[in-house]
Amino acid sequence: xxxxxxLTAPMKLNNGVEIPGLGFGTYQTPADVTYxxxxxx
Numbered sequence: 001x002x003x004x005x006x007l008t009a010p011m012k013l014n015n016g017v018e019i020p021g022l023g024f025g026t027y028q029t030p031a032d033v034t035y036x037x038x039x040x041x
Contacts, residue, residue, distance in 0.1 A: 010018040026034045 007022045009021050011021050012018050026038075029037075
């Protein structure tokens with residue numbers, strides 16, 4: 001198991017894909033708000 005030592009350091013998954021060590025989920029945000037936020041220029 002990897003230890004998160006730096007919030008910006010990527011973590012490698014078992015399949016070799018790297019993801020951010022810290023992510024901000026949007027699963028509880030209303031769909032229209034999520035869309036607006038991620039499509040802002």
